[in-house]
Amino acid sequence: MIKVCFYAYHAHHLFKRSERSYGGAEINFFYLSRELAKKVEYQVSMLVGDDGQPALEIIDGVRLKKIKRYHERNKNLTHRILKRFYIIKEFATNDADIFVISTAMAGNIMFYCLLFAKWMRGKKIVYRIASDRDIDGYYMNNKTAVSRQFRFSLKYIDKIIAQNKRQQALLLKKENLQSIVIKNGFPVVKKKIKFKKKYNLWVGRSVKIKKPEIFLEIAAQLPEQYFVMIIPGKGVTKDLVLKKSQLLSNVQIIDQVNFFEIEQYFSEAKCLVNTSDFEGFPNTFIQSFINYTPICSINVNPDNIIEEYLLGKFCNGNIQEAVIFLDKLGEEESKTLGENGFRYVMKHHHLTDKVQRYEKLFSQLIHKK
Numbered sequence: 001m002i003k004v005c006f007y008a009y010h011a012h013h014l015f016k017r018s019e020r021s022y023g024g025a026e027i028n029f030f031y032l033s034r035e036l037a038k039k040v041e042y043q044v045s046m047l048v049g050d051d052g053q054p055a056l057e058i059i060d061g062v063r064l065k066k067i068k069r070y071h072e073r074n075k076n077l078t079h080r081i082l083k084r085f086y087i088i089k090e091f092a093t094n095d096a097d098i099f100v101i102s103t104a105m106a107g108n109i110m111f112y113c114l115l116f117a118k119w120m121r122g123k124k125i126v127y128r129i130a131s132d133r134d135i136d137g138y139y140m141n142n143k144t145a146v147s148r149q150f151r152f153s154l155k156y157i158d159k160i161i162a163q164n165k166r167q168q169a170l171l172l173k174k175e176n177l178q179s180i181v182i183k184n185g186f187p188v189v190k191k192k193i194k195f196k197k198k199y200n201l202w203v204g205r206s207v208k209i210k211k212p213e214i215f216l217e218i219a220a221q222l223p224e225q226y227f228v229m230i231i232p233g234k235g236v237t238k239d240l241v242l243k244k245s246q247l248l249s250n251v252q253i254i255d256q257v258n259f260f261e262i263e264q265y266f267s268e269a270k271c272l273v274n275t276s277d278f279e280g281f282p283n284t285f286i287q288s289f290i291n292y293t294p295i296c297s298i299n300v301n302p303d304n305i306i307e308e309y310l311l312g313k314f315c316n317g318n319i320q321e322a323v324i325f326l327d328k329l330g331e332e333e334s335k336t337l338g339e340n341g342f343r344y345v346m347k348h349h350h351l352t353d354k355v356q357r358y359e360k361l362f363s364q365l366i367h368k369k
Contacts, residue, residue: 001040001041001042001043002041002042002043002097002098002362002363002366003042003043003044003045003095003096003097003098004033004036004042004043004044004045004096004097004098004100004362005044005045005046005047005065005094005096005098005099005100006029006032006033006044006045006046006047006099006100006101007046007047007099007100007101007102007103007109007113008025008026008029008030008046008047008048008102008103009026009048009049009103010022010023010026010048010049011026011029011030011046011048011064012048012049012051012053012064012066013026013051014026014027014030014259015030015057015059015060015062015064016053016059017258017259017260018258019232019256019257019258022259023103023130023205024130024184024280024281024282024283025102025103025128025130027259027283028102028128028184028185028283029046029100029102031185031186031187031351032185032351032354032355032358033046033062034060034061034062035351035352035355036355036358036359037060037061037062038061039359043063044061044062044063045062045063045064045065045094045096046062046063046064046065047065047067047087047090047094048064048065048066048067049066049067050066050067050068050069051066053066054066055068065090065094067086067087067090068082068086069082069083069086084108084112087108087109087112088112088116091112091113091115091116091117092116092117092120092121094117096117096123097123097124097366098123098124098125098126098362098365098366099113099117099123099124099125099126100125100126100127100128101113101125101126101127101128102127102128102129102130102161103130107144107145107146107147107148107149107150107153108146108149110125110127110149110150110153110154110157111149111150111152111153113125113153114153114156114157118156118158124158124159124365124366125156125157125158125159126157126158126159126160126161126361126365127153127154127157127159127160127161128160128161128163128182129160129161129162129163129167129171129179129280130280131278131279131280132166132167132170132278132279132280133209133278134150135167135170135171135174135175136170136174136278137174140174140175151175154175154177155175155177158365159179159180159361159365160177160178160179160180161179161180161181161182161361162179162180162181162182163181163182163183163184163280163281163302164181164183164280164281164302164303165181165303166302166303167179167181167280168180168181180361182354182357182358182361183281183348183349183354184281184283184286184349184354185349185350185351185352185353185354185355186283186286186287186290186345186349186350186351187351188290188345188346188349188350188351190342196268197268197269197270197271197293197331197334198226198268198269198270199225199226199227199228199252199268199269199270200218200219200225200226200227200228200269200270200271200272200273200296200326201227201228201229201230201265201266201269201270201271201272201273201293202215202227202228202229202230202231202272202273202274202275203229203230203231203262203265203266203272203284203287204230204231204274204276204284205231205232205233206231206232206233206234206235206237206238206241207233207235207237208236208237209276209277209278210237210275210276210277211275211276211277211298212229212231212237212241212275213240213241213244214275214298214319215227215229215273215275216229216241216244216245216248216251217319218273218319218322218323218326219248219250219251220247220248221323222250222323222326222327223249223250224250225250225270225326225327226250226252227248227250227251227252228251228252228254228265228269229241229245229251229252229253229254230254230256230257230262230265231253231254231255232255232256241253262287263287263290263291266284266287266288266290266291266293267291267292267293269288269291269293270293270329270334271293271294271295271296271312271326271329271334272284272285272288272293272294272295272296272312273295273296273297273298273322273326274295274296274297274298274299274300275298275299276298276299276300277299278299278300279300279302280302281302282300286345286349288341289311289338289341289342289344289345289349290342290345291338292335292338292339292341292342293334293338293341294311294312294313294329294334294337294338294340294341295311295312295313295341296312296313296315296322296325296326297312297313297314297315298315298317298318298319298322299315299316299317301314301316305344309340309341309343309344310336310337310340311337311340311341311344312325312337312341313325
């Protein structure tokens with residue numbers, strides 16, 4: 001039996017069907033871990049944050065192990081010391097054969113796993129690149145202790161997984177490190193097509209790099225169209241969005257939608273608009289394609305898929321191109337682009353294929369001398 005342990009801080013929210021926030025890595029590990037747990041040759045666990053839940057829960061066959069005190073509610077010195085103690089303890093005692101990590105700016109986590117799981121106990125480590133920003137030089141060259149730990153740890157990881165070919169090329173160019181590409185997997189089921197699209201959609205966390213204010217800028221120039229923004233979280237970015245949206249009668253702000261209920265919004269969207277500065281491979285792209293919804297992206301176009309597969313519009317940083325595209329996007333074009341998206345996701349992001357890729361990788365690591 002192969003024992004695999006995923007590190008996914010907020011994944012507990014997903015397994016409990018909570019409305020609290022989580023990132024793309026948690027979503028992908030959620031699907032991947034549940035499928036692996038169905039197989040008799042795997043024992044699957046996941047290290048998650050401390051939300052006050054029991055120390056161990058088994059949900060969908062996955063063993064959710066709470067890292068004690070691993071939460072953000074208390075930032076005093078005692079808490080920070082104990083927080084590190086418990087994560088180190090987990091890596092030093094966990095019986096997993098393979099640890100899988102994917103979190104933005106994962107310097108501390110990877111370093112602890114390297115020291116206490118790989119070097120002390122001979123465990124294997126797989127790192128899935130969380131975002132382009134982690135390996136494009138911005139993070140690794142900022143000279144903080146955490147970034148140095150991250151850069152050091154990358155050299156000793158057993159296998160690095162890139163979400164797309166651009167990440168693979170960046171890692172080779174910047175750090176001279178090899179990786180393999182395994183695209184994000186989603187369960188894809190053919191469904192009855194709904195082509196009565198109602199609005200332009202934006203979905204993302206309320207953080208600066210997502211640039212949600214651009215979506216509002218576009219909405220202001222298209223007063224005859226309807227715009228829906230799903231933006232969970234709090235802070236300066238969210239406050240700015242709420243303030244600016246009050247001046248726009250064609251924009252609806254939705255604070256939070258449960259991940260398992262959000263599909264309806266993608267299904268009814270005329271187009272998904274992405275305004276982020278950078279991403280890995282957005283899960284929102286995949287969710288759009290599954291629901292026959294095209295995308296309009298200002299800056300993000302992993303491996304040039306939008307143009308190569310005719311999935312919508314890539315604006316190459318030009319906001320006015322997005323305005324023009326959305327203004328002219330009619331029902332027939334939306335239907336055609338949406339069908340292209342569904343064919344693309346069936347071929348490149350089907351969960352079954354991705355699980356098989358991970359299984360092959362895990363088997364190679366376990367049997368590697």
